[in-house]
Amino acid sequence: MKLSLKLLIVAALASLVCIIIAAGVLYVAAQSRIQSQVSATQSSTATQAIATLDRLLHDRRTDLQILATGEQIQRLVNGGSTKALTDVMALDSSWKTLSVLDLQGHTKLSSEPTQSDLLARQPSLQPLYQQALAGTTVYSDAVVLAGDTAPVMVYVAPLRNTNGKITGVLAGALSWQRIQTVLGGIHGSTAYLLSHTGRQIGSNDPKLALPGPDYHTAALFTKAASLKAGASSTAVVAGPDAGHASVIASYATEPGFQDFAGNGWTLVLTSPAAMAATAALWLTLLLIGIFFVIVAVGIAAVILFVNRSFLRPIRSLSAAVTRITLGDLSQTVPVGSQDEVGALGRNFNEMTHQLAATHRGLKATTKAAEEALAQLQSSINGLRQGFILTDAQGKVLLLNAAARDMVHLPDNGKSAHPALEVVAKALPESLELIDKVNQTVADRQASKFPDIALSGRFLNLYLSPVVHEDESIGCVLLLEDITEERILQRSRDEFFSIASHELRTPLTAIRGNTSMIQQYYAEALKDPSLGEMVTDIHESAVRLIEIVNDFLDASRLEQGKMQLTPEAFAIEPVIEKITYEMAGLSRDKKIYLKFTNKLGTLPMVYADQNRVKQIIYNLIGNAMKFTDKGGVTITGEVDKAGLKVRVADTGQGITPEGQQILFHKFQQSATSILTRDNTRGTGLGLYISKLLVEHMGGSIKLESSEAGKGSVFSFTLPLATEEQKKQKPPVAPAATATATPAPRVANDQVKPDTKPNDEKPTQSEAKPDAK
Amino acid sequence: MATTILIAEDDALMSRLYQKIFGFEGYTVEMAADGQEALDKARTVKPTLILLDVMMPKLNGLEALDKLKADPETKAVPVVMLTNLAGQQDAETALAKGAVKYIIKSEHEPKEVADMVKEILAGYTRNQVPDTPTA
Numbered sequence: 001m002k003l004s005l006k007l008l009i010v011a012a013l014a015s016l017v018c019i020i021i022a023a024g025v026l027y028v029a030a031q032s033r034i035q036s037q038v039s040a041t042q043s044s045t046a047t048q049a050i051a052t053l054d055r056l057l058h059d060r061r062t063d064l065q066i067l068a069t070g071e072q073i074q075r076l077v078n079g080g081s082t083k084a085l086t087d088v089m090a091l092d093s094s095w096k097t098l099s100v101l102d103l104q105g106h107t108k109l110s111s112e113p114t115q116s117d118l119l120a121r122q123p124s125l126q127p128l129y130q131q132a133l134a135g136t137t138v139y140s141d142a143v144v145l146a147g148d149t150a151p152v153m154v155y156v157a158p159l160r161n162t163n164g165k166i167t168g169v170l171a172g173a174l175s176w177q178r179i180q181t182v183l184g185g186i187h188g189s190t191a192y193l194l195s196h197t198g199r200q201i202g203s204n205d206p207k208l209a210l211p212g213p214d215y216h217t218a219a220l221f222t223k224a225a226s227l228k229a230g231a232s233s234t235a236v237v238a239g240p241d242a243g244h245a246s247v248i249a250s251y252a253t254e255p256g257f258q259d260f261a262g263n264g265w266t267l268v269l270t271s272p273a274a275m276a277a278t279a280a281l282w283l284t285l286l287l288i289g290i291f292f293v294i295v296a297v298g299i300a301a302v303i304l305f306v307n308r309s310f311l312r313p314i315r316s317l318s319a320a321v322t323r324i325t326l327g328d329l330s331q332t333v334p335v336g337s338q339d340e341v342g343a344l345g346r347n348f349n350e351m352t353h354q355l356a357a358t359h360r361g362l363k364a365t366t367k368a369a370e371e372a373l374a375q376l377q378s379s380i381n382g383l384r385q386g387f388i389l390t391d392a393q394g395k396v397l398l399l400n401a402a403a404r405d406m407v408h409l410p411d412n413g414k415s416a417h418p419a420l421e422v423v424a425k426a427l428p429e430s431l432e433l434i435d436k437v438n439q440t441v442a443d444r445q446a447s448k449f450p451d452i453a454l455s456g457r458f459l460n461l462y463l464s465p466v467v468h469e470d471e472s473i474g475c476v477l478l479l480e481d482i483t484e485e486r487i488l489q490r491s492r493d494e495f496f497s498i499a500s501h502e503l504r505t506p507l508t509a510i511r512g513n514t515s516m517i518q519q520y521y522a523e524a525l526k527d528p529s530l531g532e533m534v535t536d537i538h539e540s541a542v543r544l545i546e547i548v549n550d551f552l553d554a555s556r557l558e559q560g561k562m563q564l565t566p567e568a569f570a571i572e573p574v575i576e577k578i579t580y581e582m583a584g585l586s587r588d589k590k591i592y593l594k595f596t597n598k599l600g601t602l603p604m605v606y607a608d609q610n611r612v613k614q615i616i617y618n619l620i621g622n623a624m625k626f627t628d629k630g631g632v633t634i635t636g637e638v639d640k641a642g643l644k645v646r647v648a649d650t651g652q653g654i655t656p657e658g659q660q661i662l663f664h665k666f667q668q669s670a671t672s673i674l675t676r677d678n679t680r681g682t683g684l685g686l687y688i689s690k691l692l693v694e695h696m697g698g699s700i701k702l703e704s705s706e707a708g709k710g711s712v713f714s715f716t717l718p719l720a721t722e723e724q725k726k727q728k729p730p731v732a733p734a735a736t737a738t739a740t741p742a743p744r745v746a747n748d749q750v751k752p753d754t755k756p757n758d759e760k761p762t763q764s765e766a767k768p769d770a771k
Numbered sequence: 772m773a774t775t776i777l778i779a780e781d782d783a784l785m786s787r788l789y790q791k792i793f794g795f796e797g798y799t800v801e802m803a804a805d806g807q808e809a810l811d812k813a814r815t816v817k818p819t820l821i822l823l824d825v826m827m828p829k830l831n832g833l834e835a836l837d838k839l840k841a842d843p844e845t846k847a848v849p850v851v852m853l854t855n856l857a858g859q860q861d862a863e864t865a866l867a868k869g870a871v872k873y874i875i876k877s878e879h880e881p882k883e884v885a886d887m888v889k890e891i892l893a894g895y896t897r898n899q900v901p902d903t904p905t906a
Contacts, residue, residue, distance in 0.1 A: 504855055504877040509784035512792070512881040519882060520795050545877050563860075 004303055004311055011302070015295050023288050030280035030287075038276055042189050042269040049191065050267050052182045054260040057139065060094055060155055060174055065137045068157035068170040073100075085111040096152055097173045100159065105129060108168065118171060121146040125154055125171075132156035132169040142176045142201045151176035151201075176202070189269035196265065313341045317348055329356035386459075386479030392441050392472055394420045394434060406459060406479045423477075428452060431461070440465050441472045450482075457483040496555055503548050511541035550684040554665065557691035564608040564695055568720035568727065571643065572599045574609065575634055578616050585624060592631030593624065602636045605643050606720035607696040615692055615700075618685045619647040619713050627651035627710070641716040642698060653707040662702055663690045689715070774892065775799040777818035779809035779835065780853065781827045785876065789822060789853075792881035796889070806830025810838055813845045820888060823870070824853045825861050833865060840869045849891060 067073055085098045099110040105119045105126075119126055122145055131138045137157040144151045152173040159168040183191050183204045193202035313333065320331040331352050335345040377398070380387045386403030390396050396417040403409075407426035409418055424433035431449060440447060440463040449461040459479050466474040514537045518525065525531040556562040575595050586593040605612070616634075623632040630650025637644050654662065665687045686700075693700040698716040705711035776798045780786040786802060793800045801816045803809035807829045813821060821839070825832035832852060839845045852865040852873035862873035871891060874884055 505782055505785060508877045509788050512788045515880045515882065516788075516792060516795065549877075 002311075003314075004307060007306065008299065008303065011299050015292075015299075019288055019291065019295075022291065023284055026287050027280055027284045030283040031277055034276040034279050034283070038189075038271050042271065045186055045189065046191075046267050046269050049182060049186050050260050052185075053179065053193075053265075053267075056178060056182065057260060060153075060172070061137050061139060061157075063094065064155045064157045064170060064172050067172075068137075068159045071162075073159060073170065074161060074167075085109055094174060094178065095172045096175045099171045099173075101129065101169045101171060103133070103166075103168060118145075122154075125156070128154065128156045129169055129171075132158050132171075133166060134158075135166065139174070141195045141199075142179070145173065153179070186269065189271050192268040192270070194266040194268060201265075309337065309339070310341055313337075313345055317345065320348070320352070324352060324355070329359050384481075386477075386481075388420075388423065388477040388479070389466070389474060390420055390437060390477070391474045394437055394441075394475075396420050396423070397474070399423075403477075403479055406454070406457075406481055408455070427454065427461075436463055437475045437477070440475045444472050457481060458486050492555075496552055499548065499552070504545055507541050507545050507548070511538055511545065514538035514541065550688060553688050554684050554691070557688065557695065562692075562695065564611060566606050566608050566696065568604045568606050568725045569609050570600070570602065570604050571612070571636060571645065571717070572597055572602055574613060575616060575636070575645070578613060578620065579634065582617075582620055582624070586631065589624060589628070591624065591627055591629065593620070593634075594631065595634045597636045602643060603638060604720040604725060605717040606724045607698070607717045608692075611692045611696065612717065615689045615715060616645065616647075618689045619715070622685065623647050623649035623651065623711070623713070630710070638719075639716055642718045644714050644716045646703065646712060646714040648710065648712040650710040653709055654702070654705040654711050655707065659702060659705060663687060663700070693717070773797075773799040774820075775801060775816060775818045776888065777801045777803060777809065777812055777816060777821045779803040779806065779821065779827065779832070780824045781805055782824075785824075785853075788881055789884070792885050793888075796885045806832060806835035809835050810845075813839055813848065814842070817844075818848060820892060821848055821850045822853055822888070823850050825865065826855075833861060833868065836865055836868050836870060849895060851888065851891065 085100070095111075097110065097112040099112075099118050100108045101118065102108050107118050110118070119129055122143065124143065125140060128138050128140055135158050137155065139153055139155040142151040142153060145154075152175055155172045155174060157170045157172075158166045159170050161167050179193070179202050183193060183202050186204045191202075191204040192200055195201045313336065316333045320333050323331050329352060332349045333345045335342050335349070380398060381400045383400055383402055386406040387398065387400045388396060388403050389398035396419060399409075399417045403423075407423055409422065409426060420434055420437065424431075427433055431452060436447070436449070439445075444465045444467055446462065446464040449463070452459045452461055458481070460482050462476075462478040462480070464476045464478070465472050466476055514534050517534050518531075518538065525534060553562070572595075575597075576599070579593050579595050582593060620632060620634065627649045628651070632647065632649045635646045635648070637646070663686050665684065690700050693715045697718045700713070700715035703712040703714050776793050778786065778789045778793070778800060780789060780802075781804050786804070790800050790802055801812050801818060803812050805828045809821070809823060809827075810830065812818070823832045823835060827835070830838075832854075836850060836852070839848065839850060846869075850865075850870045852862050852870045853876055854862045854873055855876055862870075862875075865873055872887070874887060876884075879887075
């Protein structure tokens, strides 16, 4: 239902209620007003009528009185001529009859012969006759004289002679018609003339004109009688009997009107109360009609105003909102006013403008996000790694082609991604993929499951939680096919195995044979050139074997395949033995080589003893190699990182460029590949030492180096704990001691085999006893 | 009495190398080119000491060692394993199986190898009874 219609109905109902109340009030007020107007009119009319009647009565009385005292009447009385009376009456037409009575009450003269004996025929006039004899002029009510039909009023006045003596009574009958004529002049109300006894003696209603029974006006008279003498009043009184309606009646007994009041008369004017009510009703209806018209016009105006000011803008707003809802954001509404509705329209237009701008921004953002998503999906689909994304409940949201291939899922076109259960079934059962995914989501911990064998291939599985705003919302499963890597790894291992065997066997043969030639065919080598050549062949073989060994060490260290056998041991004897072994070379170079610590002054370390030897050989060998004056000093001290061994030389030092690449693979300090001194090792020595130290939990570094003044290298080893000291030394070392090469140093000239026979057999000798 | 050394080595170069040095050093040398031949010769020639290469065809050094140590006739003969650096792990296993020593071939001059063997034999000679070191 439209708002306007609602407003209309509400207005109509409200108006109806108002009208009913107003009609009631109006009706009562109108009735009261009409009644009082009627009463006022009645009072005024009554007063005028009474004045007329009073004047009439007074004039007749005065006339008769003058007539009674006049000489003419005296003469008439004395003459006794009836004719004279009729002549008098001719002069004054008011009188119907005139009679002269004597002092005995007999009629002496009369203008009407039938009325010769007035008092005898009309005894009710006797009191009047007596009053006239007493000297006053009075008159009667309406009376119907015997033998007559029309009512009359009888006036009596004393007849006096010239001396003033009463000689008789003059009686005149005034035609009642005169009174009736006055009453007949009253319009608008029914007039009743009441005698002093309450008898109705006249009316303007022709039907009631004659004196009638008094019951008809009893109630009026009762009311009139209750009035104060001389007062006039208005009242609504009940009708004379049940058959009559209520009337509005006015009474007048004006004090100024002597004759009227003296007679005890009352004039009552009545109007039916129903008439006033009807008039009031009509007036009310008229007013209501007018009111209706005004209200209707008002409502129409209000509706028009509301429609123009509110409903029309609201309807256009509503229509615009509907179009906006359908997606058209270009909507504006006309702004017709400066009021609140106009402000609403302006705000609405501003809002749609903003909305459109926001919408455009949103569309751009959405497009960018969709593009980013598409790019991401393409990237993920193009990944060589298998990629699976699940939500927190383990539902697969994304699964790329690589993942499908890796777990051998059938490509089911564009249909939904397979459930995680399907993926789990394709992978080894022992992996418990679903549990792992749930755990990843719950713990928010990434994890890796390497080397999953799957029909001849090897996969690495990485699980990683997707965390957004501190909440785990899913899991990423990354599958990496490492089969190729594994194959490559295996071939590399095989290569090194072959290299170690196949390269070193012939080299060992060369070295062994040349060494035997030198040893057993000394006679044949007397030619110095031949001797030198054989020596060079031997040296070359030795160096090649060392190079192969370095390569193998470096490779195994890089791959973490170097097996170390750590033990707790004292380092001082180890260093002493090495310096002892290398003393020959230092003597040859005329430099010193010294170890400053005394035995038993340093704590035990926990490391692989043979590897530690290898490191020390390497550092001392390097130091001696680059030192031509002064010498090499080895010191041990306790450092916060463990035990630190420092090798300081007084050699040529290392350039800053050289320092940068010092511990890198194949790098020899201060040399380019072209200028590399090929007699000085593989360039792997420091690299291997670094890897070894780090594998044993220590570190190695160049402490300082200054051109022309020398360099200081140091490495640290972890100290042995009390528990480690109590451990039995590993079984192997005693046996392997001989087998281990140990003195492999970058410097070829450092030949561990200068004195190998002193110690090695001794160690191996102990072996059988130990078992 | 000449000391007999049985050298089991499939590589001809190495084989001849060790044959020469032990010959120079005055030993009687018997050669075997594979594990099976080494087993056979160990039974027939009754060597004083056996040098056994780990990597050999037919029967490798470790398998041959097992059989030598299982045979009452040969189990008392000291066995020295010859190996290359990559076979270090196998060599350790060999010690557990009853070999007295292992020698990484590329690490030592022939003379050193001969000296090592001499030391071992000296030890046995001193003890008179060359008991088998049981694993």
